[in-house]
Amino acid sequence: MREELEKNGEELVREDSAALDRRSFLRLGTAAAAVSALDQNRAYGQTSSVPRENWSGTYHFHTDHVFQPQDVAAVVEEVRSTAKLRALGTRHSFNGIADSSSAQISMLGLKNVDVNAGDHTVRAGAGVRLGDLAIEIDKQGWALHNLPSLPHISLAGCISTGTHGSGIHNGNMSTAVREIEFVGADGKLHKLSRAHDPATFPGAVVALGALGVITNLTVDVQPRFEVAQVVYENLSFDKLESHLAEIMGAAYSVSLFTHWQDNKATQVWLKHRVTEGAKPPMPTTFYGATLADKKLHPVGREADATPCTEQGGTPGPWYERLPHFNLAFTPSVGHEIQTEYFVPLEKGYEAIRAVETLRDRITPHLLVTELRTIAADDLWLSMAYERPSLAIHFTWKPEEAAVHELIPLIEAKLAPFEPRPHWAKVFSIPKEQLERSYVRSKQFRSLVETYDPAGKFTNEFLRQVIL
Numbered sequence: 001m002r003e004e005l006e007k008n009g010e011e012l013v014r015e016d017s018a019a020l021d022r023r024s025f026l027r028l029g030t031a032a033a034a035v036s037a038l039d040q041n042r043a044y045g046q047t048s049s050v051p052r053e054n055w056s057g058t059y060h061f062h063t064d065h066v067f068q069p070q071d072v073a074a075v076v077e078e079v080r081s082t083a084k085l086r087a088l089g090t091r092h093s094f095n096g097i098a099d100s101s102s103a104q105i106s107m108l109g110l111k112n113v114d115v116n117a118g119d120h121t122v123r124a125g126a127g128v129r130l131g132d133l134a135i136e137i138d139k140q141g142w143a144l145h146n147l148p149s150l151p152h153i154s155l156a157g158c159i160s161t162g163t164h165g166s167g168i169h170n171g172n173m174s175t176a177v178r179e180i181e182f183v184g185a186d187g188k189l190h191k192l193s194r195a196h197d198p199a200t201f202p203g204a205v206v207a208l209g210a211l212g213v214i215t216n217l218t219v220d221v222q223p224r225f226e227v228a229q230v231v232y233e234n235l236s237f238d239k240l241e242s243h244l245a246e247i248m249g250a251a252y253s254v255s256l257f258t259h260w261q262d263n264k265a266t267q268v269w270l271k272h273r274v275t276e277g278a279k280p281p282m283p284t285t286f287y288g289a290t291l292a293d294k295k296l297h298p299v300g301r302e303a304d305a306t307p308c309t310e311q312g313g314t315p316g317p318w319y320e321r322l323p324h325f326n327l328a329f330t331p332s333v334g335h336e337i338q339t340e341y342f343v344p345l346e347k348g349y350e351a352i353r354a355v356e357t358l359r360d361r362i363t364p365h366l367l368v369t370e371l372r373t374i375a376a377d378d379l380w381l382s383m384a385y386e387r388p389s390l391a392i393h394f395t396w397k398p399e400e401a402a403v404h405e406l407i408p409l410i411e412a413k414l415a416p417f418e419p420r421p422h423w424a425k426v427f428s429i430p431k432e433q434l435e436r437s438y439v440r441s442k443q444f445r446s447l448v449e450t451y452d453p454a455g456k457f458t459n460e461f462l463r464q465v466i467l
């Protein structure tokens, strides 16, 4: 497993030759992000310490110019003096969404955290990592409503892509945003809030970096709570036919893991909200699955589970249980590619069975699949826009050619269910089809016109999928 060093909020990721070899990958969903030298601007900024590839080393950025502002005034200055640029978080996306052929602006220097207890909100800098934000607000008695599988990502990167955890009643992370502050193409600071801008705010949160550079976000918080995690093994897929919603609703947040073989989910992770110090229910079986006899890593019994958050029903703070992986360790596997599709929850069982027909093609290239649920929301580009969703996720081995071949096959199987791909993961669904499932695409384009009429923040990925 890869060693990941953390320093000054920036990840310093060990470059290895395998990562370099993989740089050619990933034209999926971003095709010619490549080296169009069209965007040659003046040579501004200095070549920085920010690695020139994504976290997993499977996507190589097409610019060496990276600004690293430390405050809002510096962001404003960079936006004003730069012809084209893209905001960058912690680089955990798997496609060209954060790429630029001109310049990027790494926002990790902006990591202020200010709780407003009266308002039940926290105002935080765009670049603060979820894990650091969590520790700070927990100290003051507060919590976010949910967390994704990893706490390592930046707040703005998380909410810009509709990043989610699980839980039948939990919206994605972006649904907690109350106000967004960003520097638009005019070089001015704009604020949009849920309360005062109902016509535009739902389009501005999951905005894929297209409206401008987010500087601060105000996010809902709630009193801190405890969670206890209980893991079961070997849940038959047959149980999902009549009980999918019950199973996914059996705890505050539920994840199923599978390798698609043997008609089963290999693991079921139940994250129960518990009153402080109390143990969760821990029957020895759960819909026929058996209580795990040791701490498990999602990829399988044989994998080292040290990086995973505590299991076995031991209660602990929300931020040390809701993610699958601890902040201090490399999340997931490290050398990997990810793909994820959202389908209507009510069609979830059929969608699972449709993908399962490809099991003998999928399994050899798969590290693990995760199934989660997300509550419906009103954010235009959210993968759960107006539909309670089942998310079918694939963590792939870094086998680009095989993944490249499999993705269209999976998309064809899921086509009857109008799949919405996770914006930050690898997919190949064409723009016309995306337009049908993201029904507010047109309004989103108008919003982009308002804040960025000349395409300062547009990149090849956005041109290919939505703009």
Ligand SMILES: Cc1cc2nc3c(=O)[nH]c(=O)nc-3n(C[C@H](O)[C@H](O)[C@H](O)COP(=O)(O)OP(=O)(O)OC[C@H]3O[C@@H](n4cnc5c(N)ncnc54)[C@H](O)[C@@H]3O)c2cc1C
Pocket: 055, 086, 087, 088, 089, 090, 091, 092, 093, 094, 097, 098, 107, 126, 127, 148, 149, 150, 153, 154, 155, 156, 157, 158, 160, 161, 162, 163, 164, 165, 208, 209, 210, 212, 213, 214, 215, 331, 332, 333, 338, 422, 424, 425
């Ligand atoms: C191991 C692993 C596990 C994951 N688990 C989950 C999961 O459980 N659930 C899930 O939904 N996703 C998951 N993801 C995907 C991840 O949540 C997204 O890729 C997320 O966008 C990463 O945030 P980031 O800070 O790395 O953003 P980046 O990848 O750096 O950027 C993503 C997007 O956000 C934009 N952006 C970043 N900062 C700003 C800003 N200040 N202003 C405007 N736009 C900005 C970028 O321009 C880009 O469009 C996982 C990824 C990895 C690697």
